[in-house]
Amino acid sequence: MRDYVDVLPGLRIDHTSLPDQTVHDGAAVKAIALLGADLPGLRPKLLCEQGDRVKRGQAVFHDRAHPEVVFVSPVSGVVNSVTLGPRRSLSALVIQSDPDQPEPDPVVMSLTAAEDLRAMLLAKGFWPAFRTRPYGRIPAPDAVPDAIFVTVTPDNQHAPDPRVVLRDQHETFAAGLKAMAGLTRGTVHVCQTPGVDIAAGCGDRIRGSFFPEGRSSGLSGTHIHRLHPVDQSRTVWSIGYQDLAAIGKLIESGIQDFSRIVALAGPRARQPRLLQTVAGANLQDLIRDETLPGEQGASLCVVSGSVANGRQASWLGRYHQQITLLDDAPARSTVSKGGFLGLFRQASSRPAPVIPTAALDQSLPFDVPVVPFLRALSVGDAETASRLGCLEMVEEDVAAVSLACTSGADYGRMLRHVLDELAEDT
Numbered sequence: 017m018r019d020y021v022d023v024l025p026g027l028r029i030d031h032t033s034l035p036d037q038t039v040h041d042g043a044a045v046k047a048i049a050l051l052g053a054d055l056p057g058l059r060p061k062l063l064c065e066q067g068d069r070v071k072r073g074q075a076v077f078h079d080r081a082h083p084e085v086v087f088v089s090p091v092s093g094v095v096n097s098v099t100l101g102p103r104r105s106l107s108a109l110v111i112q113s114d115p116d117q118p119e120p121d122p123v124v125m126s127l128t129a130a131e132d133l134r135a136m137l138l139a140k141g142f143w144p145a146f147r148t149r150p151y152g153r154i155p156a157p158d159a160v161p162d163a164i165f166v167t168v169t170p171d172n173q174h175a176p177d178p179r180v181v182l183r184d185q186h187e188t189f190a191a192g193l194k195a196m197a198g199l200t201r202g203t204v205h206v207c208q209t210p211g212v213d214i215a216a217g218c219g220d221r222i223r224g225s226f227f228p229e230g231r232s233s234g235l236s237g238t239h240i241h242r243l244h245p246v247d248q249s250r251t252v253w254s255i256g257y258q259d260l261a262a263i264g265k266l267i268e269s270g271i272q273d274f275s276r277i278v279a280l281a282g283p284r285a286r287q288p289r290l291l292q293t294v295a296g297a298n299l300q301d302l303i304r305d306e307t308l309p310g311e312q313g314a315s316l317c318v319v320s321g322s323v324a325n326g327r328q329a330s331w332l333g334r335y336h337q338q339i340t341l342l343d344d345a346p347a348r349s350t351v352s353k354g355g356f357l358g359l360f361r362q363a364s365s366r367p368a369p370v371i372p373t374a375a376l377d378q379s380l381p382f383d384v385p386v387v388p389f390l391r392a393l394s395v396g397d398a399e400t401a402s403r404l405g406c407l408e409m410v411e412e413d414v415a416a417v418s419l420a421c422t423s424g425a426d427y428g429r430m431l432r433h434v435l436d437e438l439a440e441d442t
Contacts, residue, residue, distance in 0.1 A: 034174060034176075034177075034279055034281065034288050034289060034290065036287065036288065036289040036290070037177060037180045037290065038289070038290065039180070039181070039277055039290045039291075039292055040289055040290060040291055040292070041291070041292055042278075042291035042292055042293040042297070042302050043301055043302055043303075043304055043305060043306075044113075044115075044301070045113060045293060045294060045297040045298045045301040045302055046112065046113055046298060046301050047093075047096060047110055047111060047112050047113055047298045047301070048089075048090055048091055048110070048111055048113065048294060048295065048296035048297055048298065048331070049108045049109065049110045049111070049296045049298070049330075049331040050076070050077075050087055050089075050106070050108070050109045050111075050296055050334075051106075051107075051108050051296070051331060051333065051334065052101055052105050052106035052107050052108065053327070053333070054333055054334035054335060055087075055106065055144070055154065055334075056152065056153060056432060056435075056436060057151075057153050057436060057439060058079055058105065058106065058154070059079070059080040059081065059103070059104060059105060060077040060078070060079070060080065060087070060104075060105075060106045061077060061078050061079070061080045061083065062076070062077045062098060062109075063075050063076055063077055063078065063086075064076045064077070064095050064098075065095065065098075066095050066096070066097055066098060067094065067095060068094070068095045069093070069094055069095075069114075069117070070089045070092065070093065070094070070095060070111060071089070071092045071117070071118075071119070071120045072088075072089060072090065072091050072092045072119060072120060072272060072274070073088050073089065073120055073140065073141065073272035073274075074088055074089050074120075075087065075088050075141065076088065076089050076095070076109060076111075077106070077109065079154070082156055082157050084138045084143075084157040085138060085143050085144070085154060085157055086138065086139065086141055086143075087141060087144060088140070088141030088272070089111050090111075090274035090294050090295045090296055091111060091113045091114075091274070091294060092113070092114055092115075092117040092118070092119060092120075093111045093112045093113040093114040093117065094111065094112045094114060095109070095110075095111055095112075096110040096111060096112045097109075097110045098110075108331070120272075122269055122270035122271045122272075123270045124268075124269065124270035125270070127195075127267065130198035130199065133195050133198050133199065133267075134157070134198075134199065136266070136267075137263065138157055140266060140272055141272070142259070142262065142263055142266065143155075143157065144334070145255050145256070145259035145260075145262075145263070146164075146253045146254070146255050147253065147254050147255075147335075147410070148161070148251055148252070148253055149236075149237070149240050149246045149251065149252050149253075149254065149407070149408060149410070150246055150247070150248065150251065150407035150408065150435070150438070150439075151407075151435050151436075151438065151439040152410035152411070152432075152435060153439060155251075155253055159251070160199070160200060160201060161199070161200045161202070161251050161252050161253040162200065162201070162202045162244065162246075162250050162251060162252055163200060163202040163203050163204070163205060163243075163244045163252045163253075164196050164199060164200050164202075164203075164204045164205070164252065164253050164254070164255065165205045165207060165236050165239050165240055165243075165244075165252060165253070165254040165255070166193065166196065166204065166205065166206045166207065166254075166255055166256075166257060166260055167207055167234075167235075167236045167239065167254055167255070167256050167257060168182075168206060168207060168208040168209075168214065168257040169207055169208060169209055169227055169229075169233065169234040169235075169239075170209075170229065170234050171231055171234035171235055171322065171325070171412070172231050172234065172322050172324065172338075173229070174279050174281035174282075174288070174322065174338060174340070175234070175279055175322065175337055175338050176277055176278065176279045176290055176337055176338070178208070178209075178257050179209070179211065179214075180290070181257070181258065181277045181290075182214070182257060182261060185261045185264075185265075186214070187264075187268070188261050188264035188265045188268055189214065189257070189260060189261045189264055190217075190218055190264065191263075191264035191265075191267050191268050192260040192261055192262075192263040192264030192265075192267065193206065193215060193218045193219075193222055193260065193264070194218050194219055194222070195263060195264070195267055196222070196255075196260070197219050197221050197222060199253075200221075200253075202221070202244075203221050203222075203223050203244075204219075204221055204222045204223065205223055205225050205239065205243055205244070206218075206222060206223065206224045206225065207225050207226075207227055207236070207239040207243075208224060208225070208226060208227070209226065209227065209228070209229050210226050210228070213226075225239065225243060227239065231324065231416065232381040232416070233381075235381075235412055235413055236254040237381075237382075237408060237409055237410060237412065237413035238381050238382075238413075239254075240252055240254070240408060241381070241382050241383075241408050245408060246407060246408055247407055248407065248442065256335065256337070258276060258277065258337065262274070262275075274294055274295045275292060275293070275294055275295075276292070276293055276294060276295050276297070276332065276337065277290055277291070277292050277293075277337070278290070278291055278293060278332065278336070278337050278338055278339055279291075279337065279338045279339070280303070280306055280338075280339050280341070281338060281339070281340050281341070282319070282323075282339075282340040282341040282342050283308075283341070283342060283343065284307050284308050284310060284316055284317075284341035284342055284343060285306060285307070285308070285341045286305075286306050286307060286308050287306070291306075291339075293332065295332065295334065296331055296332055296334070297331065297332045298330065298331060299318050299320065299329065299330055299331060299332060299339060300318070300330060302332070302339070303318065303339065303341065306341070307341055308341075310343050310344070311343060314343040314344055315343075315344040316341060316342075316343075316344065317341070317342040317343065317344045318330070318339065318340075318341060319339070319340040319341075319342060320332050320333045320336045320338075320339060321333060321336040321338055321340070322338050322340060323340055323342070324415040324416055324419060325411070325412045325415040325428075326338070326340060368422070368423040368424055368425070369422075369423060370387050370390045370391055370394065370421060370422075370423050370425075371422045371423070372386075372387050373420070373422065375420040376390075376417065376420050376421055378420075379416040379417045379419070379420040379421075380413075380414065380416070380417050381413075382405055382408060382409065382413070383405070384404050384405040385404065386417070388400075388404060389401065389404045389405065389406070390417065390421065390423075390425075390427060392404060392406075392434075393406070393414075393425075393427055393430040393431055393434060394423070394425060394430060396430070396433060396434065396437075397434075398434045398437045398438050398441075401431075401434045402434075402438055406431060406434055406435065406438075407435075407438070409431060410431070410432075410435070411428035411429075411431055411432055412428070413431075414427040414428055414431050415427075415428055
């Protein structure tokens with residue numbers, strides 16, 4: 017029997033782990049999307065138009081500030097639509113998949129120096145796999161981090177088990193790991209759950225670190241805070257294990273692989289399990305045969321990501337490795353415009369008081385005074401938030417706080433506003 021626990025009114029979460037650790041082929045998806053929500057601070061320069069045919073791995077836009085950073089199509093097909101947001105930021109670029117279109121031939125590039133690796137990752141569209149701390153943005157093409165963190169930990173018990181996902185990819189993953197040492201002067205931290213060290217034998221500067229299973233211990237922010245804290249003068253990068261394996265495959269075979277293994281979970285999932293799909297997949301296509309009827313005719317809420325750190329979405333997020341199917345949220349006529357948690361928060365121009373509780377103190381695994389920190393975020397006081405430690409965090413690190421806090425605030429959205437303000441001032 018499933019064990020459910022109430023997290024928010026009208027929302028029930030299944031707290032059993034995935035019973036099926038076999039990777040199943042997901043349903044074919046007719047379209048994918050590259051989403052601006054995954055790319056804070058980016059202003060795109062389009063390299064295609066609606067109706068253009070593109071091949072898998074072809075650049076479709078680049079960063080105006082850094083033209084070397086390109087974003088590529090994960091599939092071959094036709095550009096269906098391009099939607100821009102405020103200040104010409106990207107909302108979504110949708111590509112209709114065409115399985116009959118010829119796939120590009122693999123090209124193995126010569127990597128005789130570290131700069132060759134950097135040039136390849138930029139040209140082939142893998143640079144966006146990295147995210148910086150501080151600020152949680154894609155690094156500049158010439159940046160050199162003080163360390164690189166490879167996240168090989170699940171952030172909740174429904175997420176894919178990395179050791180299962182990497183079961184048949186040990187050689188390509190090791191190739192990716194060895195390449196990371198060429199991008200930093202410091203240590204490559206391979207953060208993993210207890211077990212055989214998957215970083216063993218990969219190099220002197222590649223170090224395996226072990227963290228117990230759990231939500232906070234599975235986040236890269238926790239790893240960075242404990243092993244290599246950052247500030248405005250100390251920068252590290254993080255990268256997920258599936259992106260790293262794809263880089264290893266690119267190095268070894270010249271194939272640009274944008275596949276994703278995601279966990280399907282939640283009370284509306286017909287059979288919680290692992291599915292293989294593609295980055296940016298249309299979620300309605302992927303789950304069309306995977307849902308159960310709702311209670312009393314409740315409509316379906318599809319979340320890209322976990323309940324704590326996901327968003328209601330039609331497309332799989334760039335950094336998400338989970339799809340959660342829930343009964344629809346309560347009435348939304350007055351909800352805020354934040355992430356998924358915003359669907360459950362009453363919009364208000366004035367934040368409610370932050371009341372200290374034991375749950376609140378335990379929800380932020382950083383050595384910061386929680387209540388003053390949350391108050392600084394609530395009023396947009398970037399200077400105080402920075403002094404109290406926000407530069408070590410990104411949205412996922414404060415997701416549990418939004419659940420625990422009695423104020424009903426979406427601290428992920430507030431933190432992003434503060435980080436963007438601080439990034440613009442540097």
